[in-house]
Amino acid sequence: MKKNNLWKLAGALALTAVLAGCSSSISQEEATTIALEHAGVAKEDAVSLSVQQEHEDGRDIFEVKFSTQDTEYSYDVAQKDGEIINYNYDSTGTPPAGASEGSSASGTEAQAVQEEIDKAQQDQSAAESQAQAVEDAVDEATAINAALEHAGVTECYMHRVELDTEDGREVYEIEFFSGNTEYDYTVARDTGEILSYDQDIEGWGLGQGNGQGNGNGRQNGQGNSTSSTAAGPITLEEAVQLVLDRVPAASSEDVRIQLEEEDGRQVYEGEVICNRAEHEFEIDAATGDFIQWSVDYQD
Numbered sequence: 001m002k003k004n005n006l007w008k009l010a011g012a013l014a015l016t017a018v019l020a021g022c023s024s025s026i027s028q029e030e031a032t033t034i035a036l037e038h039a040g041v042a043k044e045d046a047v048s049l050s051v052q053q054e055h056e057d058g059r060d061i062f063e064v065k066f067s068t069q070d071t072e073y074s075y076d077v078a079q080k081d082g083e084i085i086n087y088n089y090d091s092t093g094t095p096p097a098g099a100s101e102g103s104s105a106s107g108t109e110a111q112a113v114q115e116e117i118d119k120a121q122q123d124q125s126a127a128e129s130q131a132q133a134v135e136d137a138v139d140e141a142t143a144i145n146a147a148l149e150h151a152g153v154t155e156c157y158m159h160r161v162e163l164d165t166e167d168g169r170e171v172y173e174i175e176f177f178s179g180n181t182e183y184d185y186t187v188a189r190d191t192g193e194i195l196s197y198d199q200d201i202e203g204w205g206l207g208q209g210n211g212q213g214n215g216n217g218r219q220n221g222q223g224n225s226t227s228s229t230a231a232g233p234i235t236l237e238e239a240v241q242l243v244l245d246r247v248p249a250a251s252s253e254d255v256r257i258q259l260e261e262e263d264g265r266q267v268y269e270g271e272v273i274c275n276r277a278e279h280e281f282e283i284d285a286a287t288g289d290f291i292q293w294s295v296d297y298q299d
Contacts, residue, residue, distance in 0.1 A: 026082045028053070031062035034082050035075035039089070041068055053079070061085060138192040143172040146192050147185035151199070153178045163189065171195060184294075198294035234288045239268040242288060243281060250274040259285060267291060 026034075028051045036043055046066040054063050060079040067073065071091035078085055138146075140161055148156065153176070160175040170189040175182070184198040234242075240255050247254075250272050257270030266285040271278060282292040 025060075025079050026062075026077070028062055030082060031075075031077040031079070032064055034077055034084065035064040035073070035087070036066070038075070038084055038087065039073050041066070041073070056085075059085070137170070137189045138187075140172060142192060143187040143189070144174060146187055146194060147174045147176070147183070147197070150185070150194055150197065151178070151183050153183070156183075166195075194297070196294070196296040198292070200292045201289070233266075233286055234268075234283075236268070238288065239283050239285070242283060242290070243270075243272055243279075246281075246293070247272055247274050247279055 032043075032049065032051055036046060045068055047068070049066040050064075052063045054061050054076075056076070062077045062079055064075040064077060065073065071089055073087065073089045075087045076085040077083070140163075144158070144161060148154070156176040156178040158174075158176045159182075160173070162173045164171055164173050166186065172185075172187040172189060174185040174187060177183070180201055182200045186195045186197070187193070188195055236257065236259065240252050240257060243255050243257070244250055244252065254274055255270060255272045257268055260267055260269050262282075268283040268285055269281065271280045273279070276298045278296045278298060280292070280294045280296075281290060283289070284291055
């Protein structure tokens with residue numbers, strides 16, 4: 001008899017424990033309130049509200065789903081104690097008000113979602129910057145005018161204008177003729193900056209200029225050329241000085257020059273690097289006229 005009473009007492013205690021466990025479980029209404037509060041959404045603003053009881057990974061949960069005007073939310077709330085196990089949202093607006101609190105087991109998911117939002121914002125910012133860069137980019141006519149102004153040329157024959165890519169940067173390749181001089185310019189599309197230029201005298205072997213002073217002799221401050229005043233063959237020192245006249249910031253130590261023979265005539269050719277710009281040149285040793293002059297601006 002005593003043994004039966006012990007069994008009855010144990011059964012009663014077990015039933016009490018079960019009932020106590022049941023009494024600690026939250027209701028669907030409470031799960032809904034927990035999700036809405038975490039999302040920072042008032043109940044009257046939530047639409048398409050649904051609550052389903054599910055069993056996942058050995059736990060009883062309430063799956064709460066609702067939407068606002070621009071966001072869809074989905075929450076998994078533990079039925080036992082109201083813990084938010086997981087949540088996610090699809091939105092063009094701001095994340096849930098509780099997402100930054102990190103007070104629930106969904107912190108990892110919240111961080112992942114925030115990283116996705118940050119990446120989307122960065123992508124959008126990059127796209128806007130690119131669109132702005134395209135809008136601000138100089139057009140073909142502006143690039144041509146920049147080259148002509150730099151060369152000091154008002155009348156020319158435009159031979160070629162092409163949009164190209166150089167070192168990952170869009171550039172205009174511009175080639176034109178004025179008198180007996182050929183000009184080649186590389187102009188950055190995004191800024192209109194002249195990245196490099198080159199000018200060559202066509203038919204220089206005739207030993208005479210074109211009468212207009214564009215392409216022979218010393219370059220003035222506007223980028224065009226004037227005839228050399230040298231009479232007869234020039235010395236190495238005089239050739240160096242002609243170069244320094246074009247690059248006033250350079251010194252004679254910056255000039256690399258040597259005497260060569262081309263097509264039966266002697267020419268001084270070389271280069272000078274100054275202020276992050278590389279200048280290459282050829283000078284007619286007989287007259288002191290510049291046969292070729294090019295500049296490449298270094299990054």
